[in-house]
Amino acid sequence: MTDFTFHTAETASDASKPLIAAAKSAYGFIPNLLAGMAEAPALLEGYMTLAGIFNKTELNETERQIIMMTNNRLNGCTYCMAAHTTISQGAKVAEDVIAALRNNTAISDPKLEALRQFSIAVNESRGWVKQHDLDAFLAAGYTQQTVLEVILGTSLKVMSNYTNHITQTPVDSAFKANAWSADESEAA
Known part of the structure; x- marks a missing residue:
């Protein structure tokens, strides 16, 4: 390489x-x-x-981290998962939310889980989300604006995740305590 x-x-x-x-x-x-x-x-x-x-955006810190960490996990970005775990902890994102994002498990708050599920749908479908995914997201209390802000967050993570994959970015010492691998996520 x-x-x-x-x-x-x-x-x-x-x-x-x-x-x-x-x-x-x-x-x-x-x-x-x-x-x-x-x-x-x-x-x-x-x-x-x-x-x-x-x-x-209109999204709070927890919501922004849900979008970013969901994309990090789906894209298998070990650097960004470690970094955003640390950032989330510093921003006082609930530990159970962070754990769910790292382990690909449901978030207990239904609205936040709807955001996680919609972020998954956007990433996996490359934006060709199914109407029922969009309807479920809007029914959870999000808006058309939020739909587009999820795309913004997804775009941001494409830039960083793809850069890290190609450059093989080493995890900074500030983030090493929160190292993550896709294997750990799948085992959870």
């Missing part, structure tokens, strides 16, 4: 340097995902911008 470069503030291109600096300021370190994306400044900028936009 090709060895991809994970950039530092010193090795990043001029176009990536301010983005890397912003990431270091926000997180206290440069996450390996962003260090890898720095090879393509447009990807790094696109990902960071889209992440900021996703945070402006």
Whole structure:
């Protein structure tokens, strides 16, 4: 496999340097995902911008993490599952929700479970969701706006999950305590 470069503030291109600096300021370190994306400044900028936009949706932190972690699991992204588990814990997402997302089990809250199921439907159908999936999601109390925000979150995860697969991004030490593998999820 090709060895991809994970950039530092010193090795990043001029176009990536301010983005890397912003990431270091926000997180206290440069996450390996962003260090890898720095090879393509447009990807790094696109990902960071889209992440900021996703945070402006009507979805709360738990709902956003449900969308992202569901996609991470379905896409088999070990890096993002570890990172988003840590992020979810820091954001006080309920432990039972985090466990359900990591283990592919139902969330006890019916509305949140409807969001998880709809996120699965969007990912697995590549957006060609069945009418009954859409109807169930709307019946759970979500809106047409939320339908489209699920697509936004799914798009964000395509960028990061696919980057991690290709670059074989190593999990940062800040996330290692929450390491995850698809094998563990299937065993649960």
